[in-house]
Amino acid sequence: MKKNILVTGANGQLGQTIKELYAVNKLGLNFVFVSKKELDITNTKSIDTFFDKYKFEYCINCAAYTNVEQAEKKPELAFMVNAEGIKNLAHKCKETNTLLIHISTDYVFDGEKKNPYTINDEPNPINEYGKSKLEGEKHIQNILGRYLIIRTSWLYSKKYGNNFYKTILKKAKTEKELTITTAQIGCPTDTVNLSKFIIELIQENKHKFGVLHFCDEKVMTWYDFAEQILIDNNLYHKTKLVKVKNYCTFAKRPKHVVLNTNT
Numbered sequence: 001m002k003k004n005i006l007v008t009g010a011n012g013q014l015g016q017t018i019k020e021l022y023a024v025n026k027l028g029l030n031f032v033f034v035s036k037k038e039l040d041i042t043n044t045k046s047i048d049t050f051f052d053k054y055k056f057e058y059c060i061n062c063a064a065y066t067n068v069e070q071a072e073k074k075p076e077l078a079f080m081v082n083a084e085g086i087k088n089l090a091h092k093c094k095e096t097n098t099l100l101i102h103i104s105t106d107y108v109f110d111g112e113k114k115n116p117y118t119i120n121d122e123p124n125p126i127n128e129y130g131k132s133k134l135e136g137e138k139h140i141q142n143i144l145g146r147y148l149i150i151r152t153s154w155l156y157s158k159k160y161g162n163n164f165y166k167t168i169l170k171k172a173k174t175e176k177e178l179t180i181t182t183a184q185i186g187c188p189t190d191t192v193n194l195s196k197f198i199i200e201l202i203q204e205n206k207h208k209f210g211v212l213h214f215c216d217e218k219v220m221t222w223y224d225f226a227e228q229i230l231i232d233n234n235l236y237h238k239t240k241l242v243k244v245k246n247y248c249t250f251a252k253r254p255k256h257v258v259l260n261t262n263t
């Protein structure tokens with residue numbers, strides 16, 4: 001029998017990548033992809049509509065409020081989705097015996113640790129987005145006995161959504177000089193690799209439950225990442241990159257987060 005999998009927030013960069021890679025597949029998986037318009041996780045009636053129609057074995061939650069800067073100005077919007085919305089989804093998953101696979105972030109950590117963060121390290125978010133995501137994790141842990149929370153970092157898709165990769169490409173086409181910060185260190189993660197990791201977990205019957213860390217291997221600053229993006233797109237010699245320590249933003253960002261993926 002085919003496993004039914006609900007993917008929420010399907011119009012985001014991760015949702016669209018999973019759709020592109022797996023919507024038509026021979027893996028014995030049957031996906032239902034729903035955008036925010038079809039299923040708003042802050043609206044319990046909207047959640048009920050889909051969960052009453054199908055029996056899902058898994059729910060991959062890609063729905064989130066991801067605007068780190070706006071979250072600082074209007075934290076209530078981030079908490080509404082990333083905490084309350086997740087609480088709604090977790091309750092429904094409990095009621096319907098659906099395994100929730102939720103995506104969380106490196107921004108739950110404060111970035112003060114020199115070594116990679118393990119799943120046993122205490123989160124201590126320093127911005128509103130990170131705080132709202134941590135509250136979402138806590139709701140899941142309080143409501144569900146079995147769940148998967150996958151923390152990842154600096155997610156980008158070369159094709160879909162809004163992310164640093166696409167912002168840099170856009171800017172390189174319109175601006176002669178780009179000013180990029182060296183104040184944070186992390187691991188950019190391609191949505192293709194995260195999508196494969198998630199689907200492999202579903203296919204393995206013996207996977208662990210709880211919190212997992214997943215990110216791509218290379219550790220770098222945003223400046224290094226911008227340089228890499230320009231080189232990969234043959235734009236390096238046309239665009240001047242300027243290193244700055246302080247790029248002015250509303251939200252604080254963790255200085256140094258590498259996720260230990262072996263825990």
Ligand SMILES: NC(=O)C1=CN([C@@H]2O[C@H](COP(=O)(O)OP(=O)(O)OC[C@H]3O[C@@H](n4cnc5c(N)ncnc54)[C@H](OP(=O)(O)O)[C@@H]3O)[C@@H](O)[C@H]2O)C=CC1
Pocket residue numbers: 008009010011012013014015035036039040041042061062063064065066081085103104105106133152153154155156161162163
């Ligand atoms: N982007 C990153 O760098 C990182 C992301 N993550 C996490 O990974 C997950 C996927 O992120 P990513 O694909 O980048 O995010 P995106 O912002 O690309 O996609 C999120 C999607 O969720 C939708 N959404 C927003 N509010 C609701 C709601 N109330 N109900 C249903 N859907 C909603 C958005 O719709 P709309 O656009 O219409 O609002 C959007 O389509 C998120 O949990 C994020 O926190 C973790 C680490 C890094």
Ligand SMILES: Cc1cn([C@H]2C[C@H](O)[C@@H](COP(=O)(O)OP(=O)(O)O[C@H]3O[C@@H](C)C(=O)[C@@H](O)[C@H]3O)O2)c(=O)[nH]c1=O
Pocket residue numbers: 066067068069105106107152153154155163164167171178179180181184222247249253
């Ligand atoms: C666009 C731009 C940004 N920056 C800086 C600002 C900031 O310190 C850093 C990253 O910028 P962004 O705002 O694009 O990235 P940001 O939104 O902070 O990315 C985060 O998103 C959330 C959803 C996550 O979960 C995190 O893992 C992380 O990926 O780069 C520059 O220095 N120059 C630039 O031209």
